[in-house]
Amino acid sequence: MTTTTSLTTLPAATTSVDEVVDVIRRDGGVILEGFLEPSVLAELRRQLEPILDETRYGEDAYFAGTKTRRAGGLFGRLDMMPEIALHPLYYGAAKKILQKPLWVWVGDDRIEMVPDIQVGVTQAIQIHPGQGDQRLHRDDTSFLWRHPDYGREGRVQIMVAVTDFTAENGGTLVIPGSHLWDDERGPRREEAVSTVMPAGSALIWIGSTYHGGGDNSSEASRTGLTMAFDLACLRQEENQYLSIPRDKLPGLSEEVQRLLGWGSGVNLMGYVERDGQMVDAHTLLEDGAVDLPTVR
Numbered sequence: 001m002t003t004t005t006s007l008t009t010l011p012a013a014t015t016s017v018d019e020v021v022d023v024i025r026r027d028g029g030v031i032l033e034g035f036l037e038p039s040v041l042a043e044l045r046r047q048l049e050p051i052l053d054e055t056r057y058g059e060d061a062y063f064a065g066t067k068t069r070r071a072g073g074l075f076g077r078l079d080m081m082p083e084i085a086l087h088p089l090y091y092g093a094a095k096k097i098l099q100k101p102l103w104v105w106v107g108d109d110r111i112e113m114v115p116d117i118q119v120g121v122t123q124a125i126q127i128h129p130g131q132g133d134q135r136l137h138r139d140d141t142s143f144l145w146r147h148p149d150y151g152r153e154g155r156v157q158i159m160v161a162v163t164d165f166t167a168e169n170g171g172t173l174v175i176p177g178s179h180l181w182d183d184e185r186g187p188r189r190e191e192a193v194s195t196v197m198p199a200g201s202a203l204i205w206i207g208s209t210y211h212g213g214g215d216n217s218s219e220a221s222r223t224g225l226t227m228a229f230d231l232a233c234l235r236q237e238e239n240q241y242l243s244i245p246r247d248k249l250p251g252l253s254e255e256v257q258r259l260l261g262w263g264s265g266v267n268l269m270g271y272v273e274r275d276g277q278m279v280d281a282h283t284l285l286e287d288g289a290v291d292l293p294t295v296r
Contacts, residue, residue, distance in 0.1 A: 034201065
């Protein structure tokens, strides 16, 4: 049952992580106005423009869009990505929603495990005039997630408005409350609302919320930047190991490197063998022992 028929907008400057999480848990998503400072937004636009200019339109009318440009591998292409990923409201909300502790037995010991999170996908998306609306979907379909069987979320995603988002230019469509639905109920276009927010704002939603790109009936393109934090025990939708250039990864902070997958959690996901021992994958970066890919 849908709990609301609109998206809630909160001021980023005065909103707490708990308030963000409360609205997301109730509605499935929230808009944060003023998510980026004007100077940060201006720099983001400067860095994104040449990337999107050289990106071809999609060829998939079914989902990706034939009048939409999508550019990925953004941690290897944009210096701004760590600032967006580690924004206290987004990063804080993702950790609070995804890092739900669970208790497990290991022999005679019952221990608490807190799952790690990682970057699952990054994309700059530019919807041009004449593009129709995208089919409504749940992003956790990538994990073949079931609802409500798992009792936890697998993804927390953000869409930063690089230009203004309106109902006319393709503002992201969201069905508020759809995160509460089971898998028997399908989405209908008339249930979706358009994300309306000025540039520099951000929409944060969870993997179980039905959404999609809107149709652009205006005369100008709309540009957004999206990324997702996922449970680290799930395969990354976008292969971050092969998306980051050789000379880029060492310059990122250890925290960001680990969020990109260069690390191992308490459940040993992603470990590597060194001298007969199972060790944290980050030691490969520390030792300079990994031959990083050369891309772009």
